[in-house]
Amino acid sequence: MSHAEKQSAKLSVRQLTIIFFLGLGYTIVYATPFIQYVFYDSLVATLGCTQQQLGYLITIFGIGNLLAPFGGMLSDKFNTKKIYLLSVGIICVLNVLFILNMTYSFALIIWAGFAFFALFLYFPAHTKLVRLVGSENQQGTIFGFTESFCGITNVIVNFIALFLFAKFANDTFGTNGLKAAIIGYAVLGVLSLIILAILVPDPGKPTPESGGESNINSKMTIKDWVSIVLNPRTWMSGIAVFTTYTMYCTLSYYTPYFSNVLGVSLAGTGAIAIIRQYGTRFIGAPVGGWLGDKIHSVSKVVGVSLAAAVVIVLVFMLVPVGTSAAVLTALTLCAGVLTYMARGCMFAVPSELKIPRKYAGTTSGVVCAIGYCPDLFIFVLFGYWLDKYGNAGYQNIFIYAAVIMAIGVVNAIITQIYKKKVLGKESAQDAA
CATH class of the missing domain: 1.20.1250.20 (MFS general substrate transporter like domains)
Incomplete structure (x- = not known):
């Protein structure tokens, strides 16, 4: 540069x-x-x-x-x-x-x-x-x-x-x-x-x-619109949002998990929730975006954030009852920062994949439809698990989140391969 x-x-x-x-x-x-x-x-x-x-x-x-x-x-x-x-x-x-x-x-x-x-x-x-x-x-x-x-x-x-x-x-x-x-x-x-x-x-x-x-x-034209909808770049961008948004939705279930399963006081869980919701957003989002520009790849930031979040979710599943609030707070802060680092980058993926700016509206619309579709089912699904299985339902929630975030990691890897093989080839042809 x-x-x-x-x-x-x-x-x-x-x-x-x-x-x-x-x-x-x-x-x-x-x-x-x-x-x-x-x-x-x-x-x-x-x-x-x-x-x-x-x-x-x-x-x-x-x-x-x-x-x-x-x-x-x-x-x-x-x-x-x-x-x-x-x-x-x-x-x-x-x-x-x-x-x-x-x-x-x-x-x-x-x-x-x-x-x-x-x-x-x-x-x-x-x-x-x-x-x-x-x-x-x-x-x-x-x-x-x-x-x-x-x-x-x-x-x-x-x-x-x-x-x-x-x-x-x-x-x-x-x-x-x-x-x-x-x-x-x-x-x-x-x-x-x-x-x-x-x-x-x-x-x-x-x-x-x-x-x-x-x-x-x-x-x-309609033909242009269809080509954008079917473009693999659009879908890679949409999956980045879908997996990141799933990670974001799962954050809200940490608070009741701490109080209902791990026995943390309500006052303690409330404080953790506030820190997670606001403190990590102010730090994670700009840091994630800046880092994405620094290494010239926002999709890498999304992928690494999701990979680290998978580890944290698995740790949450394994920590025993009576774990100190300090340890849970530290894990929650890490999860929050990682979530907002990914959120700060996810809508910049179309730019990294060189989708033309003049198509940014259509692209963001399709990415929105793909990425935010969990709104249509995820809370109903999580609620069903908690209603049917009680506290054991949290295990289902965490496993589901881990699987979806792992898909996000794979998507980030595919994005890098696509950039190297397809976009790299296009750049070489343009230079020639």
């Missing part, structure tokens, strides 16, 4: 500012669809629904992942920035409409709207805009900081929401507080919308990072 390239690998203040507000936008878009993770009891009481019915909202939302490839095609064919701003704006409107009619039947409609605008339109546009923030040799660092900033803004936004909830929750079910929190999400969403409209350059205009070409592919 030349000195100029090394310099360009460093992010400017402007780039970091754009990434921060893209992270804020991401947090806002998914705040209300996943509001049950913050205001569970109040939401159930306000909607007057059962806990099973509440689960259907997430199921409806998760179906939107299957639509993302088609939304990605729109992001590639039309102006990505305009699609992004439109989807964020409509999410804010849906928030306002929801607080005007907080019934379960209307919530089903609103969550279907969230699925359409947050997953079909927003997610591919978000991923493409993140990729367009910098050059191809900055992708690991860019996506790593994006993941970290999503964590930081998540903490900020939800503390604001909690403050608003506490201030206005003066009724029996806390409905007024819930409304105030959602209004807070909408206001912050409009703020991020205005700032991003100013900061983010128009992707329809040539940029230095795009090689002087527009990042809108006006000739995008």
Whole structure:
């Protein structure tokens, strides 16, 4: 790498500012669809629904992942920035409409709207805009900081929401507080919308990072879309996300495993969960992304992180009851850091595999559909095992996670072989 390239690998203040507000936008878009993770009891009481019915909202939302490839095609064919701003704006409107009619039947409609605008339109546009923030040799660092900033803004936004909830929750079910929190999400969403409209350059205009070409592919056809869907590079990228996301989902089961099986106090497990959820994200994601750029291979970082995580999962299965909280905390920190190192790199794999930037929207949509499909079954599967087998179900969860992560390691190895044999050959032909 030349000195100029090394310099360009460093992010400017402007780039970091754009990434921060893209992270804020991401947090806002998914705040209300996943509001049950913050205001569970109040939401159930306000909607007057059962806990099973509440689960259907997430199921409806998760179906939107299957639509993302088609939304990605729109992001590639039309102006990505305009699609992004439109989807964020409509999410804010849906928030306002929801607080005007907080019934379960209307919530089903609103969550279907969230699925359409947050997953079909927003997610591919978000991923493409993140990729367009910098050059191809900055992708690991860019996506790593994006993941970290999503964590930081998540903490900020939800503390604001909690403050608003506490201030206005003066009724029996806390409905007024819930409304105030959602209004807070909408206001912050409009703020991020205005700032991003100013900061983010128009992707329809040539940029230095795009090689002087527009990042809108006006000739995008169904044939192009099918070729991207069937491209092995797309599937290698999708499997990287699928296996990493499985590792991420499994993290949440460590906390009840510690308390129910290993006998750690609830206070201890809560502290471990907080450290795992927030502390490791701020460190792991940017470090993983930076390392991926440093060694010129984000897929290697994903593969090594998954391999190390397999070992940790196996260790969790073997540690005896009575293991000290200090040892479990250390293992959890390692698992969290590895998870976020992989998450900070996983969406940069298409760049490493040299999938053209003008197809970034379609690619991210397909990768989203592949990578996040565990939302459709993994929690139901894990819940079934725990309901049927009790604490013994955790063994099934850990074995499943280890197998899936091992597949991710194999996928990373195949990616390296593909790069060497196929992409290397293409580079040699281009040079000739």
